[in-house]
Amino acid sequence: MVDLVLELVVAPALVAAATLAARRFGQRIGGLVSAFPAIVGPVLLVAALDHGAAFAARAANGTLLGLVALAGFALVYGRVAPRAGWPASLAAAWAVAGVLGLAVGTFAAGRPAGLLAAAVSLVAAARLLPRAPDALPEEPAVPRWDLPLRMGLTALLAVSLTAAANRAGPVAGGMLAALPVLASILAVFTHARYGAAAVGELLRGMLGGMAGFVGFCALVAALAEPAGIAPAFVVATAAALAVQVATARLGLLEHVDAEVPAGGAGGVLREAGVDRQPGSPDALAPLALGLDGAHRAAVAADRD
Numbered sequence: 001m002v003d004l005v006l007e008l009v010v011a012p013a014l015v016a017a018a019t020l021a022a023r024r025f026g027q028r029i030g031g032l033v034s035a036f037p038a039i040v041g042p043v044l045l046v047a048a049l050d051h052g053a054a055f056a057a058r059a060a061n062g063t064l065l066g067l068v069a070l071a072g073f074a075l076v077y078g079r080v081a082p083r084a085g086w087p088a089s090l091a092a093a094w095a096v097a098g099v100l101g102l103a104v105g106t107f108a109a110g111r112p113a114g115l116l117a118a119a120v121s122l123v124a125a126a127r128l129l130p131r132a133p134d135a136l137p138e139e140p141a142v143p144r145w146d147l148p149l150r151m152g153l154t155a156l157l158a159v160s161l162t163a164a165a166n167r168a169g170p171v172a173g174g175m176l177a178a179l180p181v182l183a184s185i186l187a188v189f190t191h192a193r194y195g196a197a198a199v200g201e202l203l204r205g206m207l208g209g210m211a212g213f214v215g216f217c218a219l220v221a222a223l224a225e226p227a228g229i230a231p232a233f234v235v236a237t238a239a240a241l242a243v244q245v246a247t248a249r250l251g252l253l254e255h256v257d258a259e260v261p262a263g264g265a266g267g268v269l270r271e272a273g274v275d276r277q278p279g280s281p282d283a284l285a286p287l288a289l290g291l292d293g294a295h296r297a298a299v300a301a302d303r304d
Helices: 002-025 027-034 040-051 053-083 086-105 111-128 146-168 170-177 181-194 196-208 210-227 229-259 265-271 281-303
Strands: none
Touching (some): 002 027, 002 040, 002 181, 027 181, 027 196, 027 229, 040 053, 040 210, 040 229, 053 086, 053 111, 053 181, 053 196, 053 210, 053 229, 086 181, 196 210, 210 229
């Protein structure tokens, strides 16, 4: 009963939060919010309660490996979207994600390899996304059924995902938990309603916000067995929240920097040496710093 509530409530709530954040603060902030591990967290917790701490640790590492497929999905969708509609973009992105998922699934990699694969693939995808235009087109009015439909589809996919993950074994189940279900829903709806430039911003924010997701999985993988299920998930959730809040603050500063006229807050930021223009290396700073923190925490846990 508990796992069903998590799937039917938490995952749709994350889609709603990401959608509302995108409408209020821009697509990049919406993508960042969507990167919080509110879906993979319940999936891994249910796996831990059903199969034990060792299974959960291996599944968390499998999820890190599965982020290679997510990075491939975001990169391909972002590259194809400017030249095609959402059906072709989704098909191409899912094809690449499937191939990458099968490829990494052949490796029985330990925690360092899973963390390294996630970090390299996410940073590379973020750097290779097309540069965002200087100004996005004006957003059209949104029908009332848009948000409920997103939430309903997310709930359906989350239930199906958890059922498949519980039958697939720890590594394969962890990889299923990282497949781009949430990303697919948000990307398709954003692309269809707002266009390719908007979905590019969404994916850029999603990749930048993955530091908290990676940190969560790395800490569960490192702490589930030595510390126990409850402490591992509490620490991992707190760390993910801290990283997401810090990254969101930077993203909101970027939002202000883009809207305030020259000489205002944006000018102050530029004079301080902060350049957060889309596609710049500094735009990846939250992801890089968060991934480095996750690596250090996982290494420290291994030493203990």
